[in-house]
Amino acid sequence: MSTVVRIVADHVYVNDDDGTVLSAGVVEIDGGLITSVEPVSGSRPRGEGVLDLGESILMPGLVNAHAHTPMSLMRGVSEGHSLLTLEGWLGAIRSLEAHLTPELVPASVAVSCAEMIASGTTTFADQYFYAEQYLPVIRDSGLRAAVAYGIVELGDDDARAAGLAAAEAFLESAGDDPLVRGWVGPHAFFVDNQLEAIDAELAMARRHGAGLHTHYGTSAEEEEACQRDYGRSALSIMREIGLFDVPLLLAHCNAIARDELALLAGTRATIVPAASVAMISGAEAPPVREALDAGVNVALGTDNWCGDNNADLFEEMRTLGKLAAFTAKTPNSIPPRELIALATWRGHRALGGSDDDGRLVAGAVADVIALPVGALHRGPAGAQSLASALAYGASGFSSTDVMTAGRWLKRDGALTTVDLPSARAQQQRDFDELMARVRAA
Numbered sequence: 001m002s003t004v005v006r007i008v009a010d011h012v013y014v015n016d017d018d019g020t021v022l023s024a025g026v027v028e029i030d031g032g033l034i035t036s037v038e039p040v041s042g043s044r045p046r047g048e049g050v051l052d053l054g055e056s057i058l059m060p061g062l063v064n065a066h067a068h069t070p071m072s073l074m075r076g077v078s079e080g081h082s083l084l085t086l087e088g089w090l091g092a093i094r095s096l097e098a099h100l101t102p103e104l105v106p107a108s109v110a111v112s113c114a115e116m117i118a119s120g121t122t123t124f125a126d127q128y129f130y131a132e133q134y135l136p137v138i139r140d141s142g143l144r145a146a147v148a149y150g151i152v153e154l155g156d157d158d159a160r161a162a163g164l165a166a167a168e169a170f171l172e173s174a175g176d177d178p179l180v181r182g183w184v185g186p187h188a189f190f191v192d193n194q195l196e197a198i199d200a201e202l203a204m205a206r207r208h209g210a211g212l213h214t215h216y217g218t219s220a221e222e223e224e225a226c227q228r229d230y231g232r233s234a235l236s237i238m239r240e241i242g243l244f245d246v247p248l249l250l251a252h253c254n255a256i257a258r259d260e261l262a263l264l265a266g267t268r269a270t271i272v273p274a275a276s277v278a279m280i281s282g283a284e285a286p287p288v289r290e291a292l293d294a295g296v297n298v299a300l301g302t303d304n305w306c307g308d309n310n311a312d313l314f315e316e317m318r319t320l321g322k323l324a325a326f327t328a329k330t331p332n333s334i335p336p337r338e339l340i341a342l343a344t345w346r347g348h349r350a351l352g353g354s355d356d357d358g359r360l361v362a363g364a365v366a367d368v369i370a371l372p373v374g375a376l377h378r379g380p381a382g383a384q385s386l387a388s389a390l391a392y393g394a395s396g397f398s399s400t401d402v403m404t405a406g407r408w409l410k411r412d413g414a415l416t417t418v419d420l421p422s423a424r425a426q427q428q429r430d431f432d433e434l435m436a437r438v439r440a441a
């Protein structure tokens with residue numbers, strides 16, 4: 001039996017550098033890959049293996065390049081705190097995380113995966129503790145993921161040895177599944193992972209063909225530590241030891257040195273701004289326009305959802321677009337087509353995907369989503385580009401269909417892989433248990 005699927009839609013947003021839209025178009029998928037993308041000429045295809053989505057836009061699925069899926073367990077608790085500062089974390093999260101145990105995590109990971117799928121995300125990068133505990137939940141969701149094992153060692157020999165050993169065991173157990181891969185997750189270089197740990201983490205990533213996922217430049221802490229301890233800038237040290245030669249996610253980068261962005265140009269490092277979190281936290285705006293102009297790869301992340309932000313990357317696109325224009329005092333500082341690029345092919349590049357991934361072209365991964373035309377609230381024909389309507393008018397939760405690697409994760413408005421009501425009910429029981437522990441302490 002053929003596994004070929006041909007998806008027809010009124011508009012196919014190819015996501016190439018020319019902004020091509022096929023109206024209508026047909027995308028053929030076979031074995032997890034896109035095999036052809038063509039305009040519909042004459043009558044629309046029909047018959048076996050053809051799915052006609054009618055008045056819809058078909059586009060590449062979105063990539064969330066910085067998430068902490070277990071933390072939906074604590075959504076809301078950090079309201080009024082900035083988790084980008086140590087003080088905020090101590091005030092809002094530490095007292096809960098101190099009582100967290102692995103069995104309280106999987107249901108929240110399922111909730112997070114379900115919300116990502118529901119809002120059109122098909123690939124994500126995760127970083128947290130207990131990754132070995134919840135890897136099966138991510139596999140069951142059908143999402144494509146790089147799951148980084150969180151490491152905090154604070155210069156302590158025992159903590160470093162234990163963290164590295166656990167990460168190594170996790171990477172071995174994750175195996176070579178091409179859809180859900182194990183990565184290395186130092187929480188923050190030079191802040192809670194010292195140079196000895198960083199060297200070992202880089203070597204581990206190389207051994208396993210994995211990447212590194214860390215926080216960087218949430219404040220100037222790394223820079224101050226490196227100037228104090230080594231008399232040099234953090235980015236120059238990171239470049240010299242080879243950190244930019246492997247896939248490296250630098251989440252946030254609010255305080256990254258503007259005059260050193262060129263050190264990242266053309267490397268495998270990606271900066272991952274989380275615009276909503278930056279704004280909610282009252283942090284500095286990350287220099288996204290400057291990074292792109294310098295030739296640095298940039299992807300989008302939501303960060304954790306503790307501060308009441310949400311999973312919807314369309315929301316992140318327009319939040320970043322507005323933040324960049326507001327801070328630069330330049331309209332359209334990051335144009336809509338470029339915002340979509342940050343949420344799609346640049347995210348795949350960040351995670352080590354091919355140059356075609358995140359576009360609707362033959363050879364790319366079959367990660368696609370569909371939104372009804374009416375959900376875009378688009379201006380009159382000829383007045384507003386489709387890219388503008390997507391970036392500024394769409395809600396990811398209005399997506400009807402979501403596919404990763406040729407498998408439907410949401411079909412005709414319904415999730416197909418995650419039982420969200422059950423996961424939410426378990427998450428509530430987990431939260432109640434966590435709070436009972438906090439009260440009893």
Ligand SMILES: [Zn+2]
Nearest residue numbers: 215251303304
């Ligand atoms: Zn984070």
